[in-house]
Amino acid sequence: MRLKELDIYDVRNLTEVHMECSPGINIIYGKNAAGKTAILEGIHLLARVCSFRTPRINDVIQHGKQQISIMARLNDEQNNKIVTGLEKSRQATKIRFNGLNVNKRSEQARNLPVLTISPDSHRILHGVPRERRHWLDWSMFHVEPAYMEYWQKYHHALRQRNALLRLCANQAQFDIWENVLANSAVLLRRVRKTYIDRINAQIPYIANGGIRQVEIDLRSEEQDQETIRANLRQQRKADLVAGYTLYGPHREDIVFNINGREASRSLSRGEGKLYVLFLIMAQALEYKSIKQQQPIMLIDDLSAEIDDEARKRILEQLQCQDLQAFITTTNPEYLENGAEILKRFHVEQGSVNAEAAA
Ligand SMILES: Nc1ncnc2c1ncn2[C@@H]1O[C@H](COP(=O)(O)OP(=O)(O)O)[C@@H](O)[C@H]1O
Ligand SMILES: [Mg+2]
Incomplete structure (x- = not known):
């Protein structure tokens, strides 16, 4: 366009x-x-x-x-x-x-x-995890058709579990929604990871001669459904105290590395700005290749x-x-x-x- x-x-x-x-x-x-x-x-x-x-x-x-x-x-x-x-x-x-x-x-x-790079875009690096998740989610809604479905399913189950926490419901009720959560958490992570790897593959084309060895990753480890379910079960007590679910893809963070170090800690403001520019340009190339x-x-x-x-x-x-x-x-x-x-x-x-x- x-x-x-x-x-x-x-x-x-x-x-x-x-x-x-x-x-x-x-x-x-x-x-x-x-x-x-x-x-x-x-x-x-x-x-x-x-x-x-x-x-x-x-x-x-x-x-x-x-x-x-x-x-x-x-x-x-x-x-x-x-x-x-x-x-x-x-x-x-x-x-x-x-x-x-x-x-x-x-x-x-x-x-x-439209992809916009403003003086505030460095917040993708230096801001709170929610800003990075927002960046990732927004991109994914537009390039990955299944993402919206997984995201909605996950968030529906999350709301149900949070309601159970407030009601101090019984174990069986928790089991039902934790199954759904674990299932959609695996799917969400999988599509996020695939997208991030595709961005990683685009960056060398953009950043060649500029910032080298840039790599993005999800902060969480990959886990199977059974492990996530077990974690949620174990987490119930702490979640009951907090009043909401502390663990899962809704709290996911993205790590930006450069030469093996976390970019937000090692880059100057100018370098950070350039890093984000390259990142968003890589996103543009990825968009172009998927959506034609x-x-x-x-x-x-x-x-x-x-x-x-x-x-x-x-x-x-x-x-x-x-x-x-x-x-x-x-x-x-x-x-x-x-x-x-x-x-x-x-x-x-x-x-x-x-x-x-x-
Ligand atoms: N709602 C508004 N109505 C009229 N003028 C506004 C409004 N909001 C901001 N401005 C003025 O618009 C001008 C243009 O701002 P901006 O686009 O940020 O300029 P630049 O990017 O060229 O520095 C500024 O002088 C600002 O005071
Ligand atoms: Mg201006």
């Missing part, structure tokens, strides 16, 4: 913006507070129906306005022309894709695959804390993988180092002007 034309209305300081986009790299530059990130926020909103900066739509709607509107003309992989639009007010959301109403956010996310569809890359503030060589590497990779990207920066010269920039947009106080290729 590629954005051909984009119209944004009333997203932060962008009152009315029209952009004719390059199918390759789009550099969005301008001073601080010009509205660069707001453009990426607009694209992200159109795809995911939420911002990557705030959970509150109120923050995004331009002061004094009632709603935001975003419209895009797209080309799909077969070069079909598709129109999609989003209108979102404080009360209501309306999404259209290719002439039809879209009722679910997840459906629109599948229609318009190009995700659109949004990279907010590429210049910060990343050195020339790494920036060059990222641009080369985006180009050689033929990914469409929207990259914001305060310093566009940084980004022209050897890479062929396809289109540049200058943002100034909420208005956007396209420039000829450098």
Whole structure:
């Protein structure tokens, strides 16, 4: 999927913006507070129906306005022309894709695959386990059709067991739901592990010359159903005290290693940012190979804390993988180092002007 034309209305300081986009790299530059990130926020909103900066739509709607509107003309992989639009007010959301109403956010996310790398993305490395699980779950919902089914089954059984803990129910009742939990825990771990291994296989293509020997893994050991069941049984007493289930895939963590060490402990902020960039690009390649569809890359503030060589590497990779990207920066010269920039947009106080290729 590629954005051909984009119209944004009333997203932060962008009152009315029209952009004719390059199918390759789009550099969005301008001073601080010009509205660069707001453009990426607009694209992200159109795809995911939420911002990557705030959970509150109120923050995004331009002061004094009632709603935001975003419209895009797209080309799909077969070069079909598709129109999609989003209108979102404080009360209501309306999404259209290719002439039809879209009722679910997840459906629109599948229609318009977008991967966003923002200055907050380092939280995948440095944040709490929930943020890593969220990253993994979100990816898996989109590439692994069976994942949703396993996930729902697991969470249903988990809610039942948690209810039993509160009721101090009898052993037989626990046995029933612990069987279901153990069964879906094995399946969940298996698909997560397969996906992680596929990401691991993509990373060397991306990171070659940059970060080496990067490896992701699940923190938990693989266990068979019988062992998980026995663990749950043994854990009941402690869970009764806690009032919920302390053990299982809902508490899973992901470990990011580099040269055999945990990345979150050994990398500087800049290195961590680069690591996450490579990770999300590997995810894009994996998405492309499974879904036969190009995700659109949004990279907010590429210049910060990343050195020339790494920036060059990222641009080369985006180009050689033929990914469409929207990259914001305060310093566009940084980004022209050897890479062929396809289109540049200058943002100034909420208005956007396209420039000829450098
Ligand atoms: N709801 C809003 N209505 C109007 N302007 C806003 C709103 N929210 C933020 N802004 C302003 O929008 C501008 C653009 O912000 P941003 O996209 O973060 O800029 P950049 O990424 O170029 O630094 C800022 O000046 C900010 O104060
Ligand atoms: Mg910004």
